[in-house]
Amino acid sequence: MVDGYQSWRETEHKSLSKLMQARLNSLQNPSKSCTDVKRVTCNINKGCGYGCEIHHAMHCFHIAYALGRPMFLFSGGIYFYSKFFKIQIFFF
Numbered sequence: 318m319v320d321g322y323q324s325w326r327e328t329e330h331k332s333l334s335k336l337m338q339a340r341l342n343s344l345q346n347p348s349k350s351c352t353d354v355k356r357v358t359c360n361i362n363k364g365c366g367y368g369c370e371i372h373h374a375m376h377c378f379h380i381a382y383a384l385g386r387p388m389f390l391f392s393g394g395i396y397f398y399s400k401f402f403k404i405q406i407f408f409f
Contacts, residue, residue: 344387357381358389 347354359377361370374390381388 340382340385344381344385347387354387356387356389357384358391360391362391362393
């Protein structure tokens with residue numbers, strides 16, 4: 318862009334990226350034992366399509382991130398059907 322804010326945007330982008338990475342790292346590697354950490358558990362067996370399942374997983378991710386807790390996803394498997402093949406994805 319030609320508005321003169323490109324360097325500011327790049328600096329802010331790097332700053333936010335570092336903040337997000339540090340927070341995700343601390344959530345994935347808690348200082349307490351995993352059995353003592355409060356966590357968000359999500360069962361995403363909604364019986365809907367791939368996009369719907371991912372939408373629900375991201376909803377759980379947003380809640381876990383906002384609460385500062387690690388997230389565990391449980392699923393019987395996500396099924397994605399196409400005209401030619403079937404894919405099943407398991408989280409746990």
